[in-house]
Amino acid sequence: MSLAAVYDHTAIPDNFQPHVETAAFKNSMRFLAGAVSVITVGQGPELTGFTATSVSSLSADQPSIIVSLNRSSSSWPAIQRYQSFCVNVLADDQQHVADNFAGRGGVKGPDRYEGASWQKLATGSLALVDALTALDCELEEAIERHSHSILIGRVRAITTRAEAQPLLYWHGGYRQLSNQTAPTGGR
Ligand SMILES: Cc1cc2nc3c(=O)[nH]c(=O)nc-3n(C[C@H](O)[C@H](O)[C@H](O)COP(=O)(O)O)c2cc1C
Structure with a gap:
């Protein structure tokens, strides 16, 4: 292929969007399959946390790891106060934990921890006992960008669970690793 062909603007596909709208960006992100984690934050009555991909x-x-956190979330003031968080990578039998930490059904604060077992590792944030892997982190830096903060966590303790499969999120729904076919049509 010649360079002229590579730079031929008539070759730009019809669905190319020179001005990216939020809706187009959100739709694009639906194609990005992600592992599902819950990030635990805070202590005592100030326990909270969020589901994250x-x-x-x-x-x-x-x-060290990074996580993007929407600063409108209840977890943002708790992160600033407690300067630690624990990333709990979920197994495919833990969707109920993901639902709780996404606030589904209006579940808030310490109630998000019900229905699962937790333990303290190094920082005081709670680690899910049966997480696929849990990474307990001190907050190294929080970089504020747009609506979110990029949390940089220095990992201080790790647990792992052998022989479990990950919970995934793709095209607006929870998925398991096996037997996935591409969705047809719709958003
Ligand atoms: C699958 C999934 C992935 C999510 N990923 C993120 C994320 O990476 N960062 C984030 O700030 N919120 C993410 N959210 C949204 C938060 O989980 C949700 O807004 C938060 O739990 C609500 O917090 P609050 O009720 O404590 O304010 C995600 C939600 C779902 C269902």
Whole structure:
């Protein structure tokens, strides 16, 4: 293929959008399959937390991870106050925990922890006993960008659970690793 062909603007597909609208961006993100985690924050009556797919490894030489948190969430003031959080990567039998931490049905604060077992590791944030893996983190930095804060967590303790499958989120619904076919039509 010649360079001229590569830069031929007539080759731009019909569905290319030069001005990206929020709705187009949200629709694009539906194609990004993600592992589902719950991020636990706070202590005692100030326990809260959120379900997240925005977890990613930052570096291994200084074990650290990043998570994006909407600053309108109840977790944001708790993160600022307690300076720690625990990332709990969910197994495919823990969708009820994901629902609780997403606030489904109006579940708030400490009530989000009901129906599961928790333990303290290093920081005081609660780790899900049966998480696929739990990473207990000190908050290293919170970088405020747009509506969210990018939380950088320095990992202080880890647990893992052998022989379990991950809970995934894709195209607006929870999924399991096996037997997935691409959705047809719709959003
Ligand atoms: C599958 C899924 C993934 C989510 N990922 C994120 C995320 O990465 N960051 C975030 O701030 N909120 C995310 N949310 C939304 C939060 O879980 C939800 O807004 C939060 O629990 C509500 O918090 P509040 O009621 O404590 O304010 C996600 C929700 C779902 C269902």
